[in-house]
Amino acid sequence: MNAPLSQPFSLPGLLSDADAESAWIDVIQKMDETYANLVSQQVELERKNAELEEAQAFIASVLGSMTDVLIACDRNGRIEQSNPAAERALGHPSRDLAGRPLPDFLDPGSHAAFARLCAAALQREGGSDVELSLRGPTGPFPVSVNSTVRYDQRGHAIGLVLVGRPIGELRRAYRDLAAAHEGLKQTQQQLVHSEKMASLGRLVAGVAHELNNPISFVYGNAHALRRYVDRLTAYLDKVHEGASPEDLAALRRDLRIDRARSDLPATLDGMLEGTERVRDIVAELRRFSSEQKHASERFDAAALLRSAVNWVAKAQTPDLAVVFDLPDTLDIAGHPGHLHQVAMNLVQNAVDAMAAARAKRLELHARQQDGTVTITVRDTGHGIPDEILGRVFDPFFTTKPVGKGTGLGLSISYQLVKDHGGTLTAANHPDGGALFTLTLPAAGRSEAAAKDSSR
Ligand SMILES: Nc1ncnc2c1ncn2[C@@H]1O[C@H](COP(=O)(O)OP(=O)(O)O)[C@@H](O)[C@H]1O
Ligand SMILES: [Mg+2]
Structure with a gap:
């Protein structure tokens, strides 16, 4: 049995050799253990120290x-x-x-x-x-x-x-931000301006196309009238010169005076009709495209829809079939110029969507019920893919190539309709093509609402 550790200082001479040896071995073992402990504590200390230094260096680098x-x-x-x-x-x-x-x-x-x-x-x-x-x-x-x-x-x-x-x-950051904001605003204004110019261009082209017919009619009749006047003047000159009845009868035949006389009223009527048409178009132009910001008036939305289609669609797409299913009149109160712009935008989009379609048909349908006028515009174009249906009213959203679309038509239209107390929604028709639905309060209702709100 080993000597207890409490006797490490016993004199070796008093112990047997074996006991002394074993006591020394114990002492050495204990020293080894203590040393090993010290070494591992030192290693641990160094590790912690390194961690601390690392943390300090990290904090210093962050600071x-x-x-x-x-x-x-x-x-x-x-x-x-x-x-x-x-x-x-x-x-x-x-x-x-x-x-x-x-x-x-x-x-x-x-x-x-x-x-x-x-x-x-x-x-x-x-x-x-x-x-x-x-x-x-x-x-x-x-x-x-x-x-x-x-x-x-x-x-x-x-x-x-x-x-x-x-x-x-x-x-400086604020200045940069303000400059970026200003730049963005300018780009936006340019786009709004180019959308305005584009719709103005469409309007001008459509109106020019519309005016072309009656003006050429008036022009042709004026030429005919000039010829009749020349012949009648020549005949009258002979009458005044006192020509013989035989000569006059021959001249009357040669100059086809009777024919000229009988044609005159119809020629003049035609000119009158042509100029009246020009007058109406100009009146329509004044009415539907003016920028009256404040005036709200009662107007006929059926006439407005017909004019939008005539001005936009017919000029660009001669092979377009248009189906109007509209009441004779549709009384609406508001800004005719603004709603004309909405209608022109919808028609223009429909025309664009049908560019590659075989059968191009535009259907306009309108009804009034319970104080609400509902107008639908349906085309036979490519329709609106489901994934973009929710975005077509977003400002600047367009699928058209640069220079063709600004992506503002529908967003502006949406706002204009909203300002009238109405709604504008987009969908696809089950048989293909896009279907836009526009609702507006009928004249009596929106005027009553306006009176209520001004009280
Ligand atoms: N009738 C339609 N048929 C199919 N897609 C349409 C129709 N109308 C609008 N869209 C889609 O909505 C987008 C936005 O229209 P809009 O705001 O008028 O801008 P833009 O005509 O300049 O592209 C169009 O680019 C098109 O993708
Ligand atoms: Mg458009």
């Missing part, structure tokens, strides 16, 4: 890469720590800053604001967007400061941490 000024103060406003951005802003290394009151580095105008931040920290309150002016090496260095309260492990408020964003940078 170093911050562009915001960071200053930690005690409860009395003395600087405890600061980051490199603060060193640069104040023009002093951290070691010179530590322990000094922050107000030493503030412009006098900011002392009161800083005192309020310290007082708030004592009440365990932070502060945000407080403007402080630091005394930088080259002059005032304004920062927008957020302050937070710092607590010790027992939860006592022991100071405050200030994070200040240089206002110069904020101002």
Whole structure:
């Protein structure tokens, strides 16, 4: 049996040789163990130390890469720590800053604001967007400061941490933002303008096409009239010269005076009709395309729809079949110019969608029921794919090539209809093609609503 450890100092001479040897082995073993423990504690310590250094280096690199000024103060406003951005802003290394009151580095105008931040920290309150002016090496260095309260492990408020964003940078960011916003607004205005120009172009082309017919009619008749006038004048000259009845009879036959006389009323009627048509088109143009922003008036939506189709569709697509299923009149109160624009947009989109269609048919249907006028515009084009159905009213959404579509037609139309107290929705017809449905309050209803709201 081994000697107990409590006897390590027994004299070897008093023990048997074997016991002495075993006691020494125990001692050596214990020393080995203690040494091994010490080594592993040392390794652990070094590992922890390395971790600590790494954490410190990490924190230092984070603080170093911050562009915001960071200053930690005690409860009395003395600087405890600061980051490199603060060193640069104040023009002093951290070691010179530590322990000094922050107000030493503030412009006098900011002392009161800083005192309020310290007082708030004592009440365990932070502060945000407080403007402080630091005394930088080259002059005032304004920062927008957020302050937070710092607590010790027992939860006592022991100071405050200030994070200040240089206002110069904020101002530059704001300026950049404002410039980008301005650019965007301008592009938007240009697009709105180009949409306006495009619809004006369509209007002009449509009206020119519409005017072409009656004007050529009037022109042709005017030529005929000139010939009749020449012949009648020649005949009358002979009458006044006192020509013989035989000569006059021969001239009357040669100049086909009787024919000219009988044609005259019809020729004049034709001219009258042509000029009346021109007058009507001009009146329509005035009525439906004017920019009266404030005037709301009663008008016939059926006539408006017919005119939109005539002006837009017929001029561009001669092989278009148009089916009107409209009541004789549809009384609506509002801005005829705006609703004409909506109708022209819908018709133009339908015409575009049918560009490659074999059978091009546009159906306009309108009914009035319970104070609401419902108008549907259906085409036989490619229809609207389901995945974009929800986006067609978004501003600038277009599937048309650059230069052809601005993506504003429907979004503007949607707003105009909404301003009239109506709705505009898009769908596909079960038999193919797009189907747009427009509802508007009928004249009596919208006028009553307007009266109610003005009371
Ligand atoms: N009748 C229609 N048939 C098929 N797609 C349509 C129709 N009307 C509108 N769309 C779709 O809605 C999009 C947006 O229309 P719109 O706002 O008028 O802008 P734009 O005509 O300039 O493209 C069109 O690009 C098209 O994809
Ligand atoms: Mg369009």
